[in-house]
Amino acid sequence: MVEITKLVEYRNIKNNGVGFLAITDKKLPVNCVHHTSCYEVKEMHFKQKVIISGSKNGSYYFTSDYQDAINKFKKMKTCQKCFGE
Numbered sequence: 001m002v003e004i005t006k007l008v009e010y011r012n013i014k015n016n017g018v019g020f021l022a023i024t025d026k027k028l029p030v031n032c033v034h035h036t037s038c039y040e041v042k043e044m045h046f047k048q049k050v051i052i053s054g055s056k057n058g059s060y061y062f063t064s065d066y067q068d069a070i071n072k073f074k075k076m077k078t079c080q081k082c083f084g085e
């Protein structure tokens with residue numbers, strides 16, 4: 001699992017469309033791991049959280065195995081929109 005800190009990295013991952021994105025947020029009770037293609041994962045959110053806010057409230061991680069994210073982060077769940085119910 002690797003933390004994504006640059007917009008170019010985020011764009012490459014979204015363009016490739018493989019793997020998963022885990023998004024952490026200190027303020028939310030539940031965090032989600034998404035397919036990179038999930039329509040809920042938007043560049044404007046990445047920019048706000050990582051670039052503008054400097055990741056102080058949360059971060060983006062790329063992983064090829066979503067279970068890694070669930071095991072690593074306590075509040076992490078699979079996104080119901082892109083994983084289904």
Ligand SMILES: [Zn+2]
Binds near residue numbers: 038080
């Ligand atoms: Zn999703």
